[in-house]
Amino acid sequence: MLDFFGFWLLVLAVAVTYGVTLFHLDVRPTTRVALLAISGAWIGLQVALAATGAFGRDFALDLPVIGIMVAFPLLAAGASALVSPGARRALLGIPLATILALNILRVFGAFFLLLAAAQAMAGPFPFSAGWGDVITGVAAAGLLLVPRLAAAPFAIAAWNVFGALDLLLAVALGTLSFNGYAFQLIHAGPGSDAIQTLPWSLIPTVLVPLYLILHAVVFARLRSGIRAGARARA
Template sequence: MLDFIGTIVLVAAIIVSINALTGAMPISASQRIALSVGAGLWTGLAAALAAANLFLGTNPIGPPVIGTMIALPLVATAVAASISPSVRASLLGMPMPFLIALNLWRLAGGFFLLLAAEGRLGGPFPTSAGWGDVITGVLALPVAWLALRGQASPLVWAWNTFGMLDLVAALAFGIISANGSPLQIIHAGQGSEAVQMLPWSLIPTVLVPMYLIVHGIIFAKLAQGSQRAPG
């Protein structure tokens, strides 16, 4: 039952977030469609690889495959933004309150705690990832509201830093607690095994890169705002 509910929530989070992000970008309709299709294909690829058990820590190619799926969107976005003014303008053109509020979906991190309660995750990974996401999600709307009123620059810096570090810590704990992985340091029951399989594998391979990109854009907008502020 938990997997069934999780599938519905995660697919909804991906579809809504992709459409919201492309809709918020100041780009043409054809570019919006192309970006949405590309994101959809990437999600399909992530699901297909997980279905073939290519993310498992016990699979010799599991760690590099899932690592590539996490890193590639981040690298591609960073490179595109650095070499293309139009890409950079499109990313920075999204409203700050919208980008913050999009993290409301991080409340789904509560699933990590439920999976741990069922004995399907172990070690520090579910506690760190679960509570970190829940806290980020709970604070998203209040911080977005303050940002909309132009009253929350220090708070946005703090919230955004916490939200990004939560994702980085979750990835780190997930990697070093993956049973069978050559990078495993923590040996704690099931470790991070559940997120190496569907539907939960969609979190590290699709949602985590997307939210890391969102946090990066927020930091860029905050820095841009600081540069424009009167000294």
């Protein structure tokens, strides 16, 4: 039952996060179509890998394959932003309100807590990922509802640091909780094994990279604001 509801919620979350993000990128229509095709291919690849059990095979347990799937989109986006002013401008142009609104969807991280209650997951991973996402999502909603907070750089910075660290910690704990993983450090029943299979594998391989990119955008905008303020005072 959890897998059924989780599947449809994750499909909705993936469609909304990627669709809204691409819509708000200041790029040419042809570039938008190309990015949509690349995103679709990436999502399709992750579905195929999980459906064939690739994340749970011996070769995948010798290397942090899911960790690589998280890192690759980050490296691609970072490299694009470094070498292309247009890519950098497009990313920095995503409205802060849009980023906050998309992060509200992270309240569905409560599914990690439900999976732990159903004994489908165990150890620190589901509780860290679950509560961390819920807090991040609720805080994002609070920032949107209180414009004074949303306009305060400190409040945005605190939320952004917490949200980004929540994702990074979840990736680390999840990877180290895989049963059979060559570098497994956490042994707790089923651990995070469920994250290797559909629909839950879509979280680290599809949603987490995009959310980390959005957190990086917020960090960059805060840094730009600090620099602009320093120049104004000089």
